[in-house]
Amino acid sequence: MAKVLEVQQLNKYFGQFQALKNVSFDIEKGEVFGFLGPNGSGKSTTIRAILGLIKHDSGDIKLLGMDTAQHMMAAHQRIAYVPDDVYLWPNLTGGEVIDLLLRMSGHEHTSRTDALIKKFELNTKKKSRTYSTGNRQKVPLIVAFSLDVDLYIFDEPTSGLDPLQARNFQEEVLALKQAGKTVLLSSHILSEVEKMIDKLAIIRNGEIIESGTLSSMQNLAELNVKATLPDYETVLRFSHRHKFASIHNTASFAIRRDELATVLRELSEADVQDLQITPPTLEDLFIQYYDVGGAQ
Structure with a gap:
């Protein structure tokens, strides 16, 4: 199968501290890849390096064979990203934020967007500053699931969501998988990701300590x-x-x-x-x- 994302020997230093140590993994088309580790293990740092939000010190990142360091703008057009810490414009309504984010990514508000708003039960007429943590999290999720791109990256996406909305998230990820889309899912909530992932990597102290398919790792354990x-x-x-x-x-x-x-x-x-x-x-x-x- 075609490799959608390739991360090879990624290293990142913050001063004398080495945050990432030769991190390597790849994700093939149609896979849901679990990137697992507790807070502070290096998950978000890896994702930010993939997105070009921070500059890595060495290593290579390729999206569909394209070097993202040289073609970051083109790479971003093929990625949907939901961060672990969501900040919204406080004076805009949820609906205005959704439409703004869609336009910024070169997409339009569609019937698919409306269906997701209804499914996630978001009141789009309220100002963002009035939203709870869970409602703030729904906004980028609705935007991401509205897009038709090659790679979806979710970094701790269910933080603040109630169990019903977390289940809605799982259903949408499985629908992406059914449609042949590729997903990188970073999480420490293991009971949730177990229902969705095909392959996984476990990171500790900035280093991949185990990776493989879920079934193969279960057979060894x-x-x-x-x-x-x-x-x-x-x-x-x-x-x-x-x-x-x-x-x-x-x-x-x-x-x-x-x-x-x-x-x-x-x-x-x-x-x-x-x-x-x-x-x-x-x-x-x-x-x-x-x-x-x-x-x-």
């Missing part, structure tokens, strides 16, 4: 086991297992995939009464890859 056993004494027989926890006669622990046959045999011999074996969630993966060695 530990399985979660929850077993109900006859009594607490039997439960304690499994207390040597990794990440062991217990409540009454139920044991919960994690195992490697190559341990599965052995554990099943042991549980059968222990007269297991109920058993659940589930693949790791995205949160499990994040904790496994991020907490090893400790984050700084």
Whole structure:
């Protein structure tokens, strides 16, 4: 498949502090790419470098094969971007801001825009200064989803949104994916991005520590086991297992995939009464890859 975005060996310094360390990843057409890490890990710095909002010290960024450093204006015409910290003109109404942002990007207010305003339940007649954090966030989301571009970049896009509007966001991202569009989604809300992403990269202290497809990373990670056993004494027989926890006669622990046959045999011999074996969630993966060695 065609690569829409290529980031290669990106480095960025703020004085003596190295904010980005050889950051590399690529996103193919039609993919939703999750860029994961807590606040301060380097997600927003990477995105701002991609957009040319800050100048990186070394490395290359290409959009559809085009060097963005040399063709930034042309690149911006093919990108929709929603930042993590939204500022709106306080004396303009929400509708006026939407129309202004659309015109600035070379687009018009369409029936698609009207449908998004209705879906996200935004009162466009109110002044922006009266908006809550969630309503401010809706404005650039409506603009972004109104555009027909090659790459959509969302940096912590659901901050301040209530659960219903966060679900609306997920639906729109999945619709973009269905339409063959490409999305870079930066977030620390793992339960949300897990429903949307195809590939992901985990960043810590400005450095990519793991990347790949969600399914391949789940196959490499530990399985979660929850077993109900006859009594607490039997439960304690499994207390040597990794990440062991217990409540009454139920044991919960994690195992490697190559341990599965052995554990099943042991549980059968222990007269297991109920058993659940589930693949790791995205949160499990994040904790496994991020907490090893400790984050700084």
